[in-house]
Amino acid sequence: MTVLEEDDCWQLLDTSSVARLAVLVGDDLEIFPINYVVDGRAIVFRTGEGTKLAAVTIARNVAMEIDGYHRARREAWSVVVKGTAERVEDFDEIYQTEELPLRSWSDHPKQWFVRLLPQQVTGRRFAVAGY
Amino acid sequence: MTVLEEDDCWQLLDTSSVARLAVLVGDDLEIFPINYVVDGRAIVFRTGEGTKLAAVTIARNVAMEIDGYHRARREAWSVVVKGTAERVEDFDEIYQTEELPLRSWSDHPKQWFVRLLPQQVTGRRFAVAGY
Numbered sequence: 001m002t003v004l005e006e007d008d009c010w011q012l013l014d015t016s017s018v019a020r021l022a023v024l025v026g027d028d029l030e031i032f033p034i035n036y037v038v039d040g041r042a043i044v045f046r047t048g049e050g051t052k053l054a055a056v057t058i059a060r061n062v063a064m065e066i067d068g069y070h071r072a073r074r075e076a077w078s079v080v081v082k083g084t085a086e087r088v089e090d091f092d093e094i095y096q097t098e099e100l101p102l103r104s105w106s107d108h109p110k111q112w113f114v115r116l117l118p119q120q121v122t123g124r125r126f127a128v129a130g131y
Numbered sequence: 132m133t134v135l136e137e138d139d140c141w142q143l144l145d146t147s148s149v150a151r152l153a154v155l156v157g158d159d160l161e162i163f164p165i166n167y168v169v170d171g172r173a174i175v176f177r178t179g180e181g182t183k184l185a186a187v188t189i190a191r192n193v194a195m196e197i198d199g200y201h202r203a204r205r206e207a208w209s210v211v212v213k214g215t216a217e218r219v220e221d222f223d224e225i226y227q228t229e230e231l232p233l234r235s236w237s238d239h240p241k242q243w244f245v246r247l248l249p250q251q252v253t254g255r256r257f258a259v260a261g262y
Contacts (some may be wrong), residue, residue, distance in 0.1 A: 020196055022153035022162040029194040031153040031162070033209055063160040065151055078164055 004123030079123035135254030210254035
């Protein structure tokens with residue numbers, strides 16, 4: 001197993017668009033796929049009025065993970081971003097955020113933007129026996 | 132968005148092998164990929180002595196998610212299993228578990244088996260705007 005440099009983690013974050021987000025709401029652990037973009041050194045994603053937004057804005061801490069597989073090298077990698085999430089409330093901020101190349105994974109109406117402020121970005125790469 | 136029947140969720144679980152597992156250890160939310168198999172109505176995966184095992188066995192609750200994309204239908208789906216995780220301690224149980232077609236995603240030595248006992252299995256399917 002190889003620990004990835006933080007810059008390599010950001011490069012992988014930049015070149016991916018689907019992640020899984022884990023949030024804690026009370027005692028309830030939620031996990032769901034998100035479509036995201038990197039904005040500077042933050043992560044931005046859109047969400048609707050439902051469970052996801054409630055979960056993310058109530059949650060103190062969130063953890064986001066992306067992973068992939070390099071078939072030729074028989075290597076998998078995984079990057080985890082831990083931090084806090086906040087709803088983007090300011091209209092100017094939203095306007096700027098609308099400019100981001102953020103496609104929604106679901107075509108369900110999604111009105112809110114959420115910004116994940118990373119406190120820790122870690123990654124690893126490891127050989128894979130079978131996939 | 133379509134809510135999936137529990138049987139459909141199990142069929143998707145049966146035909147996948149890589150999931151992401153979210154666990155809470157104290158205030159720390161962990162999320163990582165796992166290679167799993169379905170064993171009856173439980174989920175079994177292997178893990179090493181490191182963070183994963185510690186996280187899973189200390190955690191009260193875990194949430195596991197799989198997802199996929201049906202390109203022709205432009206539909207994505209996501210299945211979440213919530214429950215408790217326990218280390219498989221009994222040797223007979225481990226022997227039976229060794230018979231499962233459980234390939235390790237990583238070839239790092241992994242000595243322990245963990246069984247996730249589902250308390251809730253939910254799934255949804257949704258149209259995708261772009262991927």
